[in-house]
Amino acid sequence: MMVAQDIDQEILELTQKLPTLSDKVILDMVNGIEVSRDHIRVRANRGGFFQRAWDALTGKSHRRQQQIDQSLTEGLAAVSNYVQNLALHQVQSDRAMIRIAEILYETREGIIELVDSHKKLQHSVEILEHALADLKRKHQVLEEEVNRLGLRQSAAIHMNRVFDRWAAGAFDEYPPLIQLMLALDELYWSPFSRYDATNPEFRNQVVDKVIIQLNRVTGRGPTELYTTRQWLGSLDKVGNVKRDAFAYLLNPGKSNRELLPITTVTVGLLEQPAGVDVEHWLHQNGVTTLPHVLANKLLSQRMVTETALRMLGDVA
Amino acid sequence: MTFENFGLVLSGGGARGAYEAGVVKFLAEQGLQPSMISGASIGSFNGAVLAAASDIQEGAKKLESLWRGIDPERVLKLDSRLPLQLLIGMLLVGGREIATMNPALRLGYMGLVRGLSSIGSIEEFMDFLWSKPVLESASDGILDNRPIMELLEQQISLDALNAGIPLWISVYPSQGLARDLIRFLAASWLGIGNTDESHYFRVQDLAREEQIRVLLASAALPLAYESQWIDGRRYVDGGVGNTKESKGNTPLVPLVEAGIKRCIVVHLSNGSFWDRYDGYQDVEIIEVRPRKNVAPEGFTSTLNFNLSKIAMLIDLGYEDAKYHIGNALTALNLNSTRKKVAATLQDRIQALEEQKFAEAIRRLKE
Numbered sequence: 287m288m289v290a291q292d293i294d295q296e297i298l299e300l301t302q303k304l305p306t307l308s309d310k311v312i313l314d315m316v317n318g319i320e321v322s323r324d325h326i327r328v329r330a331n332r333g334g335f336f337q338r339a340w341d342a343l344t345g346k347s348h349r350r351q352q353q354i355d356q357s358l359t360e361g362l363a364a365v366s367n368y369v370q371n372l373a374l375h376q377v378q379s380d381r382a383m384i385r386i387a388e389i390l391y392e393t394r395e396g397i398i399e400l401v402d403s404h405k406k407l408q409h410s411v412e413i414l415e416h417a418l419a420d421l422k423r424k425h426q427v428l429e430e431e432v433n434r435l436g437l438r439q440s441a442a443i444h445m446n447r448v449f450d451r452w453a454a455g456a457f458d459e460y461p462p463l464i465q466l467m468l469a470l471d472e473l474y475w476s477p478f479s480r481y482d483a484t485n486p487e488f489r490n491q492v493v494d495k496v497i498i499q500l501n502r503v504t505g506r507g508p509t510e511l512y513t514t515r516q517w518l519g520s521l522d523k524v525g526n527v528k529r530d531a532f533a534y535l536l537n538p539g540k541s542n543r544e545l546l547p548i549t550t551v552t553v554g555l556l557e558q559p560a561g562v563d564v565e566h567w568l569h570q571n572g573v574t575t576l577p578h579v580l581a582n583k584l585l586s587q588r589m590v591t592e593t594a595l596r597m598l599g600d601v602a
Numbered sequence: 603m604t605f606e607n608f609g610l611v612l613s614g615g616g617a618r619g620a621y622e623a624g625v626v627k628f629l630a631e632q633g634l635q636p637s638m639i640s641g642a643s644i645g646s647f648n649g650a651v652l653a654a655a656s657d658i659q660e661g662a663k664k665l666e667s668l669w670r671g672i673d674p675e676r677v678l679k680l681d682s683r684l685p686l687q688l689l690i691g692m693l694l695v696g697g698r699e700i701a702t703m704n705p706a707l708r709l710g711y712m713g714l715v716r717g718l719s720s721i722g723s724i725e726e727f728m729d730f731l732w733s734k735p736v737l738e739s740a741s742d743g744i745l746d747n748r749p750i751m752e753l754l755e756q757q758i759s760l761d762a763l764n765a766g767i768p769l770w771i772s773v774y775p776s777q778g779l780a781r782d783l784i785r786f787l788a789a790s791w792l793g794i795g796n797t798d799e800s801h802y803f804r805v806q807d808l809a810r811e812e813q814i815r816v817l818l819a820s821a822a823l824p825l826a827y828e829s830q831w832i833d834g835r836r837y838v839d840g841g842v843g844n845t846k847e848s849k850g851n852t853p854l855v856p857l858v859e860a861g862i863k864r865c866i867v868v869h870l871s872n873g874s875f876w877d878r879y880d881g882y883q884d885v886e887i888i889e890v891r892p893r894k895n896v897a898p899e900g901f902t903s904t905l906n907f908n909l910s911k912i913a914m915l916i917d918l919g920y921e922d923a924k925y926h927i928g929n930a931l932t933a934l935n936l937n938s939t940r941k942k943v944a945a946t947l948q949d950r951i952q953a954l955e956e957q958k959f960a961e962a963i964r965r966l967k968e
Contacts, residue, residue: 308886309886312933315933317878317887321889323893325892392960393959396963399963400966583730
């Protein structure tokens with residue numbers, strides 16, 4: 287660094303010592319040459335003996351030579367000044383290039399530092415990215431778990447609410463089979479259905495609750511046998527207006543009706559006017575897959591299954 | 603090309619003044635507008651046309667048109683009063699003037715005169731000659747200046763001239779025709795003695811009637827045209843002043859005294875002895891010198907108003923201006939550009955040196 291300062295000081299001293307390369311110096315150099323040329327041309331044209339003798343006698347020859355010499359001398363002085371200025375300029379340019387080279391070196395060093403730093407930063411960012419991805423994944427799992435828990439809680443609340451309503455006599459005006467189907471339909475048209483589709487942990491509990499409620503409304507034990515025709519015959523107690531509504535409400539839709547025999551038959555009978563001969567209707571429609579007897583427990587199990595399947599079919 | 607705030611010096615040289623029309627044409631093409639003009643003899647005429655023009659372009663057109671349309675016979679109309687024996691008388695008068703400069707010549711001349719005349723002294727002889735009507739009329743010049751006056755009136759509006767750029771005119775204070783002529787011829791041809799310095803008038807400072815007289819005086823070459831009275835003195839062609847160094851004929855002095863620092867000087871003679879280093883240390887000068895012989899016919903070239911010669915001179919003036927001014931300005935521009943580039947380089951390096959970058963690198967290393 288000291289060396290560079292010394293050079294700068296030396297250049298400064300040279301600059302102060304050298305006369306400025308003024309426009310006048312330039313003009314005296316460039317245009318002064320033309321003055322000499324003019325005189326030389328005139329002198330060359332006066333090469334005859336008498337002309338030379340006359341010019342010598344009148345002193346013109348001497349004066350002309352004097353002007354040529356003066357122009358050339360002044361011109362050479364200007365050239366000397368010019369060359370020195372050019373040399374100084376060259377030194378300044380070289381010094382500038384050295385300084386630029388130094389700055390370039392510093393910059394390159396800086397860039398190398400920057401690259402190293404960038405690489406380190408990049409590595410840190412990659413680690414952070416992985417951590418972030420992991421965090422996102424965990425967050426997603428947690429979110430799913432929270433959703434699942436929320437849904438589970440919602441399903442449980444709905445389950446309890448539906449059975450509380452049933453127990454409170456909300457469906458008492460209808461025959462037990464219709465009560466059972468309406469309660470399950472209401473249950474499965476709630477978040478319970480979504481939760482049950484992914485996790486049927488409450489299904490046995492629902493069956494138990496249905497059995498309890500059926501036992502209450504039928505006044506029979508869970509395994510006490512009751513013929514299918516009796517279950518279906520009780521549908522006569524539903525008036526025609528409500529029959530249509532229930533038939534529409536409980537319709538299996540696009541679901542596979544073979545997997546929903548009790549629902550299909552019930553809806554089929556509800557579509558008929560009250561008082562239809564069940565035995566005849568079953569025979570007429572070729573229904574042979576129904577069990578002859580259905581205890582509360584079995585009916586509950588089968589209807590819970592059919593309702594879940596019906597809801598899946600509707601959703602599909 | 604840039605060359606601003608410069609003065610234009612237009613030398614005298616009679617009919618060779620057409621050369622200056624060519625130089626001015628080049629200046630106009632390059633947009634080089636002088637801020638002051640000075641002229642001697644025909645240079646003062648050319649200068650007046652330029653000074654009265656609205657700009658250099660208009661002046662150049664007018665000047666070229668004026669020169670190309672000149673009528674040689676009108677310009678050089680001989681005065682009908684000229685007697686042929688005038689020349690013999692002038693030789694005798696001239697002899698006396700030369701004789702006053704050197705004792706040996708004086709002795710020789712006196713012997714010659716005594717041999718020719720019975721009159722007792724040279725002074726008596728001269729008084730005798732000047733008292734004769736022949737020489738008295740010759741002192742008004744052998745050429746009629748009325749056509750030139752008409753030309754001036756037609757081509758130069760004094761109103762425009764007074765509103766134009768400053769014009770300086772070189773005139774020589776006459777000491778009488780014989781003395782002026784002989785001192786001029788002795789200095790210019792024989793290299794003996796010298797004429798006095800010219801006087802310089804700023805045209806715009808003069809009364810209107812004097813302005814025309816100054817212009818006429820500036821061109822009043824002794825013996826050729828009539829001298830003019832200005833401010834109580836008789837004046838002739840300013841080109842006569844300091845003949846040896848051609849200072850009166852190349853009137854840079856008034857421009858320098860007026861503060862001009864840059865000049866274009868136009869010469870109309872071959873190998874002019876005007877010296878750019880004589881007293882103009884602080885003035886940037888571009889001389890335009892004819893690069894071809896502009897006076898192959900000798901002194902009479904000043905009166906050669908032949909149109910083909912004029913056309914040749916205009917072209918030569920243009921080409922020489924292109925060469926001399928072009929070369930000079932190229933060199934100046936080169937130097938100016940070099941300075942600008944050097945300054946820019948320093949600025950840029952200064953900018954590179956700024957602490958922000960070093961500080962940023964330091965922070966990077968932290």
